[in-house]
Amino acid sequence: MRSIHKKRRIVMAWMGLAILGLVLSACAGQGPTAPTSDATHARGSYKIVGIGPGDGDLLTVRAVDAINAAEVVFCSARTRDKIAPYVNLAHKQVVDGYGVLFRYYGKECAQVTPKERSRHTMSCEQYHAKQAEFARLVREAVEAGKDVVLLSSGDPTIYGPDIWSLRELHDLNPAVVPGLSAFNAANAALQAGLGEVILTAPFKRENRKDTIENLAGHERATMVIFMPRDMQDLFSRLTKAYAADTPAAIVCNAGLAGRQKVITGTVGGLAADLSGVDGRLSIVYVGRSLAQAQFKPEPSSQPAAKGKFYLVGMGPGDADLATLRALTVIEKADLIFAGKKISDKFKDVLAGKKVLNGYHRLFPFYGKKCSEVTGDEKGRGGMSCEAYHRKQAEFAALVREAVAQGKTVAMLDSGDPLVYGPCSWSLTELSDLDTEVVPGLSCFNAANAALRAGVTEGSKAHSVILASGWSVDEMAAHQSTMVLFTMRTQFDKFIQGLSRHYPGDTPVAVVFSAGYAAREKVIHGTLATIGDKLGHGRLPFEHLLYVGDFLEKSVTR
Numbered sequence: 001m002r003s004i005h006k007k008r009r010i011v012m013a014w015m016g017l018a019i020l021g022l023v024l025s026a027c028a029g030q031g032p033t034a035p036t037s038d039a040t041h042a043r044g045s046y047k048i049v050g051i052g053p054g055d056g057d058l059l060t061v062r063a064v065d066a067i068n069a070a071e072v073v074f075c076s077a078r079t080r081d082k083i084a085p086y087v088n089l090a091h092k093q094v095v096d097g098y099g100v101l102f103r104y105y106g107k108e109c110a111q112v113t114p115k116e117r118s119r120h121t122m123s124c125e126q127y128h129a130k131q132a133e134f135a136r137l138v139r140e141a142v143e144a145g146k147d148v149v150l151l152s153s154g155d156p157t158i159y160g161p162d163i164w165s166l167r168e169l170h171d172l173n174p175a176v177v178p179g180l181s182a183f184n185a186a187n188a189a190l191q192a193g194l195g196e197v198i199l200t201a202p203f204k205r206e207n208r209k210d211t212i213e214n215l216a217g218h219e220r221a222t223m224v225i226f227m228p229r230d231m232q233d234l235f236s237r238l239t240k241a242y243a244a245d246t247p248a249a250i251v252c253n254a255g256l257a258g259r260q261k262v263i264t265g266t267v268g269g270l271a272a273d274l275s276g277v278d279g280r281l282s283i284v285y286v287g288r289s290l291a292q293a294q295f296k297p298e299p300s301s302q303p304a305a306k307g308k309f310y311l312v313g314m315g316p317g318d319a320d321l322a323t324l325r326a327l328t329v330i331e332k333a334d335l336i337f338a339g340k341k342i343s344d345k346f347k348d349v350l351a352g353k354k355v356l357n358g359y360h361r362l363f364p365f366y367g368k369k370c371s372e373v374t375g376d377e378k379g380r381g382g383m384s385c386e387a388y389h390r391k392q393a394e395f396a397a398l399v400r401e402a403v404a405q406g407k408t409v410a411m412l413d414s415g416d417p418l419v420y421g422p423c424s425w426s427l428t429e430l431s432d433l434d435t436e437v438v439p440g441l442s443c444f445n446a447a448n449a450a451l452r453a454g455v456t457e458g459s460k461a462h463s464v465i466l467a468s469g470w471s472v473d474e475m476a477a478h479q480s481t482m483v484l485f486t487m488r489t490q491f492d493k494f495i496q497g498l499s500r501h502y503p504g505d506t507p508v509a510v511v512f513s514a515g516y517a518a519r520e521k522v523i524h525g526t527l528a529t530i531g532d533k534l535g536h537g538r539l540p541f542e543h544l545l546y547v548g549d550f551l552e553k554s555v556t557r
């Protein structure tokens with residue numbers, strides 16, 4: 001009971017402190033790509049709300065606000081229990097029984113094979129009837145002026161079972177409130193800074209090039225496999241695709257405090273012994289970057305009185321995309337490191353806290369000998385290799401001193417700190433301390449929501465590659481869906497690289513300022529047209545480029 005009060009207090013504290021966040025969330029829906037409510041008809045709205053994986057404190061503030069503002073909440077009994085301590089469900093119509101209805105959506109039942117039919121407890125006709133019933137209930141409520149939310153676990157756009165409803169109810173101008181994926185929570189559990197990532201599943205479908213076998217084997221990319229239900233079968237496939245000594249990990253119950261479990265090893269080692277591994281709520285990682293993972297199988301040997309270092313994901317866009325867990329860590333932190341931009345964004349939450357700026361983007365040259373740095377690399381960000389090393393050492397000394405005094409220290413980073421994050425080096429540097437990563441919503445999750453489509457629902461591809469400038473050519477060869485973290489790479493270079501592998505009429509979209517309610521913007525085009533649509537000038541830092549035919553199903557089109 002006491003813990004429920006504490007959880008409510010955190011939400012209330014946030015509400016009291018972050019006037020900025022509340023104002024912003026009140027503005028949600030006014031961005032150029034977000035649905036606008038039609039005041040003249042006093043209609044309500046329909047939203048899919050991503051509630052994240054694991055415990056309820058991985059809800060973002062925006063998700064809490066959306067649920068609190070709704071009159072009708074579609075969710076399972078299990079979800080209701082999970083979120084109850086964090087939201088106010090009193091006086092709401094809470095409806096169970098309409099989640100995971102995606103099967104056979106858009107398919108003629110006559111075309112369903114007997115083999116396919118035998119896989120599911122409900123028939124194609126029953127699924128269709130239930131989908132129609134759900135759509136009717138939502139429509140009636142929206143027409144009656146009510147705000148309706150469907151709560152979907154994780155990031156609803158990544159192998160999500162509810163995204164079909166966006167297409168079915170497209171005339172209601174539905175929206176998606178972004179949610180953390182199990183992937184974000186598993187990254188945090190592993191404490192592994194990832195480079196290129198391939199999100200995939202063990203599906204084997206005809207005419208698909210983006211199978212595990214075809215995608216395997218990249219030196220720098222980490223493969224992340226969702227829904228590994230048959231672990232034995234999966235690992236026997238992985239042993240054929242990867243060298244036996246390739247690092248691998250299984251994360252079970254990511255984000256669930258006390259029940260999260262991480263098993264690390266190699267592809268060969270894990271394939272040989274999968275006893276006791278439950279594939280149901282697991283996610284599998286394979287790749288060389290896992291060798292850097294700072295996950296510690298043994299509980300910390302530090303005495304309880306010693307302090308702790310947290311790397312905290314604060315989400316992209318507006319402040320209300322932070323999770324409740326991130327805000328709790330800030331509340332208890334004695335010393336906080338943050339860049340200027342994050343300090344400004346969270347100034348209300350950070351009021352009265354000891355905050356040090358100037359230590360945020362210190363990754364260049366970490367672990368490198370300055371004598372080996374080439375002429376081109378020298379002076380990155382206006383600082384020499386030696387100056388970076390000095391600043392890194394200064395940061396580590398400050399953290400160590402505070403932790404030794406029993407203090408809680410937090411480094412705040414935007415997005416998911418382990419997806420192209422500039423602070424992940426700190427986990428390696430401070431690996432002798434008790435460290436924890438608080439998962440954060442990535443700009444990728446927010447941009448997925450802005451696109452209002454399932455990123456894993458392409459006709460030609462179900463896998464999604466998160467790539468950066470260096471890997472466009474290598475990764476594009478797979479014809480998978482791609483999301484390019486553009487950083488400072490010139491946009492035209494991306495288009496040239498992609499055009500070597502995809503036909504000119506391949507759908508692309510650019511999402512600018514994902515997660516900022518007032519300025520988020522989506523531009524759709526094709527590989528052949530997008531350059532001219534955007535003009536050829538310098539683009540702002542915060543944009544992501546999507547490639548793939550899943551975009552044809554985007555509600556914005």
Ligand SMILES: C[S@@+](CC[C@H](N)C(=O)[O-])C[C@H]1O[C@@H](n2cnc3c(N)ncnc32)[C@H](O)[C@@H]1O
Nearest residue numbers: 415416419442443485486487513514542543544
């Ligand atoms: C160094 S990466 C950091 C990613 C971050 N760790 C995350 O998970 O969101 C920076 C790149 O992420 C993308 N990015 C960051 N914030 C964004 C936003 N709000 N909207 C669109 N893209 C964004 C841009 O491509 C940018 O160049």
